[in-house]
Amino acid sequence: MASDAAQIFRSGQRLLALLGDLRLAIGLLLLIALASALGTALPQNEPAGAYHDHYDAQPWLGLLTAGPILALQLDHVYSSGWFLALLALLAASLTTCSIRRQWPALRSGLQWMDHQHPHQLSKYSIGITREAGPQSLQHLAQLLRRRGWKVQQKTGRLAARQGVIAGRSGPLLVHVGLIVLMTGAAWGALGGQRLERFLAPGRSLDLVDRQGETRLSIRLQDFSVDRDARGQARQFHSQLLFSSPALATARHVDVSVNHPARMGGVTVYQADWRVAALTVQLGRSPQLQFPLQPLPSLGEQVWGLALPTRPDGSHPVLLTVASEQGPVLVYDGNGEKMGALRVDGPPLDVDGLPVRITHVLPASGLLIKRDPGVPLVYTGFAVALLGGGLSVLASRKLWAVADQGKLHVAGISNRDVVGFGEALPRLLDSLAEEAH
Template identity: 60%
Template sequence: MRLFKRLLAVLSSLRLAILLLLLIALASAVGTIIPQQEAPELYLERFNADPWLGLINGNLMLQVQLNHVYSSVWFLSLLALLGLALTLCSWRRQWPSLKAALRWTDYSRPRQLSKLALAETVACSDSSAALNDLALELREQGWNVRQQNGRLAARRGVIGRVGPLLVHTGLVLLLIGAAWGALAGQRLERFLAPGRSLDLLSPAGENRLSLTLQDFAIERDPAGRPEQFSSTLLLSPQGNQQEERTISVNHPLRYQGITVYQADWSLATITVQLGRSPLLQLPLSNFPELGDQIWGLVLPTRPDGSEPVFLSTGSEQGPVQVFDSDGSLITNLRPGGDGAEVRGLPLRVVEIMPASGLLLKRDPGVPLVYAGFAITLLGGGLSMVATRQIWAVAETQQAKLHVGGLCNRNLAGFATELPLLINRVGALHG
């Protein structure tokens, strides 16, 4: 039993909660720095050659689950331990403190008041009348007063004692929501070209929603840099009517528990014509080694696949640069513009089709997280409310009124206000 009580004391201690919060913050920082939910090959290729911090290579990173920090066993264990610590702290400390604050404390002797943080005695001709006037003054100022024969007790701001308990409750709800989202949530990133569709399946394998990209637009500044992306989506839910929605950066779509973000953009295909050939729609690949946001493809100019040229571009507006096998620039082409002769063969770029980068998230823990934040903010606001208590005992034979007070916040301010209140009452019965 003694060991169990020690364990409860450790789990409900403030030091453990602070330590767990620091560890969770550190783990969250690591999850922000290291790319998450990528293919294992990416970590092996990138970090085996250049270990993170010079210590953690790709193999070790996968073993300690740094590739998915927020759903790792050790991170969820930290959340569970912090939730347990907050629950035990609320049960062992905050709840008894709240019950004690709701109970009225009755001080009936002047000696008891003299031991309080604030205590004062005033002489008055009629202490009983002074006590009644003090009770009336307190009620007018919004105090809750309980008056008995020859004494009173008053308090204000007791609701502030609910604040810490609400803060703990909100944090526990937030932790539960975060853990639930990490375990049951889904995350999907896809690039869609206009006219392409994406089917979202339920856990049972049934098609619950189809997304079709109808149009994708990129707004650029005068220098050609992208400023905003927007996608027009056609939603086809199973058994319901189709809906058309438009999303853009910072303006996601929320539908049936699924959130669709406009996350990125890319170039999907290039349509070219060689001589009098039919229009050829060819896929573009990203070449990060050539620079940021560079796409291209290798295009043979002969039927046997010989004498290839390399086409590259960084925008759906062009220009498309054409290089020979030696890396020398042959020409620049504009989509929809005139062609040029390349290796003795007319080459024309008809159009470049951009692709919308969509990020789909389903997080069932979001309502709990939002509720936890709201309750935590409410509790934090209530915690700023000072709880003040006043007791007064009238000594009719000695013509004295004894007053004492307590305050859990801003005791110096209360120490200034209380004498002013007593002097107003004493002046009437001096």
């Protein structure tokens, strides 16, 4: 039984050693980076039919059709089981490394080491011996304190350190920050919500909680498209009105591409746009608004509707539009172009019926996301960034022993060893100048 327990203990030790290995962490980081690249290159969270439409006829990179993409969960990389497993394994690796290496290193760095004899300093690569007076050790302690060193002085010897806490805590903070960041990312992937909606100006979208009560109301006040000289869309702007029981007054916010709005734990992105409806006047009829449907067979951003020109619904014509500015193209039942209509321009005679376009209604495509892990992600990123900054700081230790009219000084540094080796003689030179 004792041998079995010893075998289990040794196996556990080997497992922990493997889990805390830096090479494993680097390999996991590379895999996560590759997975993130796949998630960026492939459209995410689309209906299954969209992947079949896009990749069955033309495989992605000439390799993957919709079947493998869906089977490998590449349509939702960041919430897939294997991606979350990679994050969990990396978090376990960083935790193990922190407990087994970084934390002991920090504790060791905070402990004062007492060297009582000159021969104990010979093991350090940076060392120097100078002739010294009876007060040289006291003067050295004062000089080091003035330069920001912490000094522990004893009879005939001293120990000093500089930047130990900051320098040694940096790697540990990096690990903690990454673990918090990955926890937030996993929480957001599992507990987050995502909603895509097209809103026309004047329309509202209510977000409700589990009890069915309105948590946040989003109203589109206005929508506009910035276009260049060739008519190509450059930027989309949505003027939104947020209102909720938690807000004393409604809040007006402008949203555009790469400039989202955040309110009550919800982030609203400007994601897309479309032409939602045409307002048409047939002869002397009232102005009628007709919704439009996308026509991918005619183009990526072409919308249209089949409009009957007879009371019995016969003789339809096809109206198409590719911009909120128009024009609206008119095609007969055979697909022949009959003409073009400018917005609020003169009518077009269609088989004896005057057809006029009075308004083109655009709609804003909004992506609404609720990610409960965002505070953890930002906190983890800030902690990791702080740890990275601290990691570049030098952590230095120095010892001095006065013996038989000589001052023996030695030290170590985890950064810029050459610079520290050059600074040590200058430090003793300054000490000699002060003594005179």
